[in-house]
Amino acid sequence: MPRRFFRKFSLKKQEVRERWYLAPFQHLLHDRRLWGIRRQTVAPAFAIGLFMSFMPFPGHPLFATLLALWLRINVPVAFATTFVSNPLTMGPVFYVAYRLGSWVLGMEPQAFEFEMSLDWMMTSFAQYWAPISVGCVMLGLTAGTIGYLVVDFLWRNSIWNYKADKRRRRNNGDNASPRDNY
Numbered sequence: 065m066p067r068r069f070f071r072k073f074s075l076k077k078q079e080v081r082e083r084w085y086l087a088p089f090q091h092l093l094h095d096r097r098l099w100g101i102r103r104q105t106v107a108p109a110f111a112i113g114l115f116m117s118f119m120p121f122p123g124h125p126l127f128a129t130l131l132a133l134w135l136r137i138n139v140p141v142a143f144a145t146t147f148v149s150n151p152l153t154m155g156p157v158f159y160v161a162y163r164l165g166s167w168v169l170g171m172e173p174q175a176f177e178f179e180m181s182l183d184w185m186m187t188s189f190a191q192y193w194a195p196i197s198v199g200c201v202m203l204g205l206t207a208g209t210i211g212y213l214v215v216d217f218l219w220r221n222s223i224w225n226y227k228a229d230k231r232r233r234r235n236n237g238d239n240a241s242p243r244d245n246y
Contacts, residue, residue: 097136103219109138111212113145118157118204120196124149145211161199168198 097105109132116128124146132142149157166173174191 095136098133098139100138103216105136105138106141107212107215107219108135109141110145110215111208112137113142114148114211115204115208116142117146117149118161118200118207120158120161120193120200148207157203158196158200161203162192162196163199164202165195165197165199168202169195171195 112131112135113128116124116131119127125143128142128146129139132139163173165171171194173195
């Protein structure tokens, strides 16, 4: 089940080769681990994508892709998982990260008034960046660890169910493939 699920959403190597902006990375794209749908490459890629989605800087997909290339894990899964962080979830995530970071650093949380201006970024953001950064790293590590464990568990459980079904069919003398039921 997990392999078929991830295969639906993964990019094909041929599709990536056709993208002009990835031409400088063609020599990196031949490794099977970067595209293979295996538990050993998908679960860590899922965790890296979740971790990167909680970071307080832009460019999550780019950084997750670079980490996946460096660690030789599934690139499309790492890329796609970063979209957990989106305009709807960023506000609550950063608020929770700020509160968590303030608590960890022993700071008193202050009223947060955001203003989209360079003056606010230069003066007010300095008092918020440390708790937000600490909170984001902690939330990212937690989400990445939980994501890894959940994907790994579901994958192993699916394999165990597949093998148990295969054993049951063999013992019953049924010649139908266990994949016919999925």
